[in-house]
Amino acid sequence: MPVARPAQPIRLYRSPFSGHAHRVELFLSLLDLPFEMIDVDLRAGEQKKPGFLAKNPFGQVPVIEDGAVTLADSNAILVYLASKYGDDGWLPRDPLGAAGVQRFLSLAAGEIFRGPASARMAALFGVPLDREAARATALQLFAVLEPHLAGRDYLTGAHPTIADVAAYSYIAHAPEGGIALDAYPQIRSWLRRMEALPGFVAMRASQPLAA
Structure with missing residues (x-):
């Protein structure tokens, strides 16, 4: 179980076909955190439009929004979630x-x-x-x-x-x-x-x- 809880559901911008996005979805679920998924239509180029580029200038999924925090890059997101909401088992401190x-x-x-x-x-x-x-x-x-x-x-x-x-x-x-x-x-x-x-x-x- 997580050691903390977000004040509101974490938003995950993803594509259902992206393994990078699945990493984040999987970890959010393993931590039993509340989250909502927002699909980004990669084939339509939605990730390259100004609204999404404001979240990630590289135009890539996944991106999460956790309150005032907006964060891209799947591995960076895993580190953030483990550090904020997980126990030491997910990201050892030693x-x-x-x-x-x-x-x-x-x-x-x-x-x-x-x-x-x-x-x-x-x-x-x-x-x-x-x-x-x-x-x-x-x-x-x-x-x-x-x-x-x-x-x-x-x-x-x-x-x-x-x-x-x-x-x-x-x-x-x-x-x-x-x-x-x-x-x-x-x-x-x-x-x-x-x-x-x-x-x-x-x-x-x-x-x-x-x-």
Whole structure:
């Protein structure tokens, strides 16, 4: 349960197809915080209109509004929510624990984005990305994560942190980018543990574009 409660529901500007936005939706739900979702029509370019650019000049989802606070960037939002509303389990305060979480937040912005996330964007939305390079990055990532998760319930140890929240969405939906998870039993077990957490919410499944 959260250690604090917002004075009013947090607003989450998102796309239901965005793994970055799903990270935030998932964490809000895991924390059992009141929130409302406002869909941003990315295909219509709503994220590039002045009203939204005032919230995030980069024109990207997600964005949250928590009272007077407006904040963009999914990983930054996770840190904010964990620090304000979570307990130390979600974002450890000790130096080594905090560094372990940061390692995977960097991975979420790096290899996870360049690998399974990019492969999914190319397959689902026709984004002009190098699908073979994305696939190679994803396979390299999974080759590292598979043995890492052996003997661990979660990415940094026995308890879930925002590292797991940041990593979950695009790894769980890697098959939508043509990257199967059959060969990775440790990763699949970790995904199931995440999906069993109280308050878990799934991201909408999508079908790749026809080749």
